[in-house]
Amino acid sequence: MTVIILLLIVSILIAGGFLIAFLWSVNDGQFDDDISPAQRILFDNKKTNTK
Amino acid sequence: MNQEKFFYDNKIPRAFAIACIFWGVVGMLLGVIAAFQLAFPILNFSDYFPYLAFGRLRPVHTNAVIFAFVGNGIFTGVYYAVPRLLKTPMWNKALSLIHFWGWQFIIVCAAVTLLLGFTTGKEYAELEWPIDILITLVWVVFGINLFGTIFTRRERHLYVAIWFFIASWVTVAMLHIVNSFEFPVSFMKSYSWYAGVQDALVQWWYGHNAVAFFLTTPYLGLMYYFLPKAADRPVYSYRLSIVHFWSLIFLYIWAGPHHLLYTALPDWAQSLGTAFSIMLILPSWGGMLNGLFTLRGAWDKVREDPVLKFFVVAVTCYGMSTFEGPMLSLKNVNAISHYSDWTIAHVHIGALGWNGFLTFGMMYWLIPKLFDTKLYSKKLASAHFWIGTLGIMLYAIPMYWSAFRSYFMMKAFTPEGQLQYKFIDIVQTVVPFYIIRAIGGTIFLIGVFIMVYNLIKTAKAGKFIASEEANAPALAKEYVAPANSIWHSLIERRPLLLLVLSLIMVGIGGLVELVPTFLIKSNIPTIASVKPYTPLELQGRDIYIREGCYNCHSQMIRPFRYEVARYGEYSKAGEFVYDHPFQWGSKRTGPDLARIGGKYNNVWHFNHMLSPSSMESATIMPSYPSLYENKIDKASTISKIHVMRKMGVPYPDGYEAIANQDLDKQANEIVADLVSTDKHIKISSDKEIIALIAYLQRVGRDIKLEEKNK
Numbered sequence: 001m002t003v004i005i006l007l008l009i010v011s012i013l014i015a016g017g018f019l020i021a022f023l024w025s026v027n028d029g030q031f032d033d034d035i036s037p038a039q040r041i042l043f044d045n046k047k048t049n050t051k
Numbered sequence: 052m053n054q055e056k057f058f059y060d061n062k063i064p065r066a067f068a069i070a071c072i073f074w075g076v077v078g079m080l081l082g083v084i085a086a087f088q089l090a091f092p093i094l095n096f097s098d099y100f101p102y103l104a105f106g107r108l109r110p111v112h113t114n115a116v117i118f119a120f121v122g123n124g125i126f127t128g129v130y131y132a133v134p135r136l137l138k139t140p141m142w143n144k145a146l147s148l149i150h151f152w153g154w155q156f157i158i159v160c161a162a163v164t165l166l167l168g169f170t171t172g173k174e175y176a177e178l179e180w181p182i183d184i185l186i187t188l189v190w191v192v193f194g195i196n197l198f199g200t201i202f203t204r205r206e207r208h209l210y211v212a213i214w215f216f217i218a219s220w221v222t223v224a225m226l227h228i229v230n231s232f233e234f235p236v237s238f239m240k241s242y243s244w245y246a247g248v249q250d251a252l253v254q255w256w257y258g259h260n261a262v263a264f265f266l267t268t269p270y271l272g273l274m275y276y277f278l279p280k281a282a283d284r285p286v287y288s289y290r291l292s293i294v295h296f297w298s299l300i301f302l303y304i305w306a307g308p309h310h311l312l313y314t315a316l317p318d319w320a321q322s323l324g325t326a327f328s329i330m331l332i333l334p335s336w337g338g339m340l341n342g343l344f345t346l347r348g349a350w351d352k353v354r355e356d357p358v359l360k361f362f363v364v365a366v367t368c369y370g371m372s373t374f375e376g377p378m379l380s381l382k383n384v385n386a387i388s389h390y391s392d393w394t395i396a397h398v399h400i401g402a403l404g405w406n407g408f409l410t411f412g413m414m415y416w417l418i419p420k421l422f423d424t425k426l427y428s429k430k431l432a433s434a435h436f437w438i439g440t441l442g443i444m445l446y447a448i449p450m451y452w453s454a455f456r457s458y459f460m461m462k463a464f465t466p467e468g469q470l471q472y473k474f475i476d477i478v479q480t481v482v483p484f485y486i487i488r489a490i491g492g493t494i495f496l497i498g499v500f501i502m503v504y505n506l507i508k509t510a511k512a513g514k515f516i517a518s519e520e521a522n523a524p525a526l527a528k529e530y531v532a533p534a535n536s537i538w539h540s541l542i543e544r545r546p547l548l549l550l551v552l553s554l555i556m557v558g559i560g561g562l563v564e565l566v567p568t569f570l571i572k573s574n575i576p577t578i579a580s581v582k583p584y585t586p587l588e589l590q591g592r593d594i595y596i597r598e599g600c601y602n603c604h605s606q607m608i609r610p611f612r613y614e615v616a617r618y619g620e621y622s623k624a625g626e627f628v629y630d631h632p633f634q635w636g637s638k639r640t641g642p643d644l645a646r647i648g649g650k651y652n653n654v655w656h657f658n659h660m661l662s663p664s665s666m667e668s669a670t671i672m673p674s675y676p677s678l679y680e681n682k683i684d685k686a687s688t689i690s691k692i693h694v695m696r697k698m699g700v701p702y703p704d705g706y707e708a709i710a711n712q713d714l715d716k717q718a719n720e721i722v723a724d725l726v727s728t729d730k731h732i733k734i735s736s737d738k739e740i741i742a743l744i745a746y747l748q749r750v751g752r753d754i755k756l757e758e759k760n761k
Contacts, residue, residue, distance in 0.1 A: 003245055003252055006229070006253075011304045018297070022297055025214075030208060031290075033208075034288075034293065037208050037210055037211075037289055038279065038289040040210075041135075042280065044521070
């Protein structure tokens, strides 16, 4: 069961990485607006068939 | 603002889509064949050649469906959605192509090597070390391309789907690398670095998270993109999707041990896995409801649009699986489900319902878009939907039924205290369910063929848009937070952030310091009588692994009366310290083999492997005549012993030199015993069957010796 240490380290590293990513994303204002991102993906600029 | 013009490359998503569907058909077809094999052993064709026997075919099926079908499905969605979400083409076209062809090459290598019997013997990680390295390289290429695109984006905000893709990439990389630590013996053979309980823990930490981060999180990313697009309305709650994402990834990684409940894994690790598994209900159902609620007020569209029909059932299956999963992680429920067909039903609700239907929905939406046309036939797509749904039900229900039926038979005792049913009685009872299941799978596959026809017709009717023009303003350099930001007030409490970060650093530092201490003092009780395998047994064990015996036979007796009475003393952690890799298995289509050693005589095994039905007429086990012709690969003995010793198996120094002498001696003894018991037997001592018999007669015996010595 010593391997649990390896798994713990790796898992916590990953979790720590995600935590940093989370803090970064909050700091970067990724979640300031929780309405328009959902809308925005629906508005792709149309294909070039307008000519 | 300056609009910049750029082009989305549609060739790559098209290529991945074709690969996804192609491998999907192959993988599901193999699944159907494997399912029929369990009812009709003749379909193993094992009297003619060993390549298609269930033990080899089933890993090809699972790998094909997971990594080829779902894998290419993920990449289809990623290469289509990511550029559009980030308003930029994929970072590097060459990397995209390397990724595509590299992945297809890996799949072909995987299929060929698995059928040839090159396997590590670890479920869903069967591929041998050269392929593992290839996978790592291609995965890195994918990562560079993905992050390159993210760094050159024109849209500052990262939509939730992107987060799911990032997490999947990072975590799969880690899982693959940690679980694939293996020591090469030769070009296509290696031994797992870990042994026994440790190997089991790593394997199921990997195995569970392969489900989590290959079959689930990337597909959730696809759901969050394609479901709103297809319904043409925003996701129900963007905030909920964010909560869904972060809570899911933090919880998933700890749930692995629920695959090892009641095994020799230490109790506390089992409980840890169970606790996290239960918690997983919350984020999973949050995500499911978010998907379904997106359609609120749009259910009339669901009635019309086959794409949405597929999505609704996919998301519902996600919800069912993620409710069932935590329930199966409860120890009392797991006692019933483990090793049973319940697990098979559970994964197929996920694979056929969640992954399958989400992929189909995505394809029905995407292919017309790529070809600038409408779907050829909505009617056919709807027919596919109903056929597929029927297929899933016909697949799953018999499996649930079979699981409970065999459980009640397994644990039935007569009033005198004897087991009421032999294992073969149970096999006979469930075979009809296997047939219905196989029919269910066939029906599901027929649906896929209908889709293939429909999509080809669609593509032919349209005109492929190889590169799609788009424009967007360049990314502003600096981000300015809006004044009314809620989250910002949180982060501004800097001391809290500092505290959290320092706690993590301290935690990691402390763990790193503890490692050496822990590595020396293992908390597995060692058993003095447990000895390394002899060279012949080791060779036999490798044959056992090669033929994929672990696909149907477990080697782990749980501490229940009905298991101990049937198979013998329950398994102890210390028995497996020399097992590189562990072979506990996860399914008992055949009986457990943890105490097979000494249960039957050599002649029984000799006859049984040649023709299982000669010993047990109702058996569904394939025959293994090739073992009676192939010679033991004695040249490999030296490097095998050498590698084992490097990993801490205590063979004496210089044993390599005399290992083959010991091998010959033991083989001759077995042949002498065979011939003296049955005069009709003619076999030379260098054949593989002798090694396999030696191994089977050894399994689980060391602990019996200890009892004798007492």
